[in-house]
């Protein structure tokens with residue numbers, strides 16, 4: 173059976189003049205859209221199922237998370253814990 177698979181990996185740079193969202197300031201123009209984006213992702217997740225559920229080649233295709241990323245920090249710090257969207 174076929175299906176529609178979404179795969180996203182999006183990094184937004186911190187914006188010191190932006191708006192605080194989940195512990196990091198991001199551009200305000202985006203920050204105001206986060207509640208709508210978050211709801212849209214939750215709507216997708218509500219219909220999601222695992223590919224090959226229960227089989228050895230099962231794939232985790234019902235996950236949507238975010239975390240604070242410190243890869244540009246000097247010195248680098250480990251990423252924050254993943255949080256469910």
Ligand SMILES: [Zn+2]
Nearest residue numbers: 240241242251
């Ligand atoms: Zn990270």
